[in-house]
Every structure is written in C-alpha cells, then in structure tokens.
Amino acid sequence: MSEVKKCPICGMEMEDYKNHTFRIGGTGGEWAFMFGDIAEIEEEPLPLHVYICPKCSKMELYAHEQTKKILLSRRGLKKCVSCNREIPIASEECLHCGAKQKRL
Secondary structure (H helix, E strand, O other): OOOOOEOOOOOOEOEEEEEEEEEEOOOOHHHHHHHHHHHHOOOEEEEEEEEEOOOOOOEEEEEOHHHHHHHHHHOOEEEOOOOOOEEEOOOOEOOOOOOEOOOO
16 A cells, blocks of 8 residues: 655645656657657666645655666666665775675
8 A cells, every 4th residue: 555645735635646657868859850769779767656636736756766776876876785875886885884885
C-alpha cells in the first residue's frame, strides 16, 4: 500500500497514480527530425511515482531507488556505503567518513 501524501498547497489527500516511466536524455528538435530513433540513443527511462491533488491539480513526483542512482550517476556522484553522503563516483574511499566503497 502506498504512503498517503497531503497536497502542499491545499492540504487535500493526493491521489496515487502509481509508477510511470519518463524519458530523459537523447536529442530533440531538428536532430530528432533528421536522425529519427538514433537521436534517442542516449535516452534513459526514469521511473517516478506520481501523485495528483484532486482539488487543486498540484502534481508531485517521487523518485525510486533506481531513479536516484540514475540521477546521481549523471552528476558523477554516488552515495557512500557507510554515511550515505554524496561522493565522486570513482572514489574508493569516502571523503567524509573514510569508508571503503564497493566497485561499480
């Protein structure tokens, strides 16, 4: 069962629209027109959980663990296995707590 979310604008209970996959990356505009599907080669599915307020139509998106990993890797970061702080993706030890990191 999903967590109950309250609308940050009007306080109404938001409706749960479950998981949806959004696409990020790739190339749009004239590149997509000229090259078709090949322009989307860098595109990546991004799973998000969607909630919508039935009163004011405010929409909230929440990230899954997989989504967090995708977004962190795009910024060149990962989470420390011990303290959970963001560190460079190539780090073998945490810059904050010194914990050894798993290899990717």
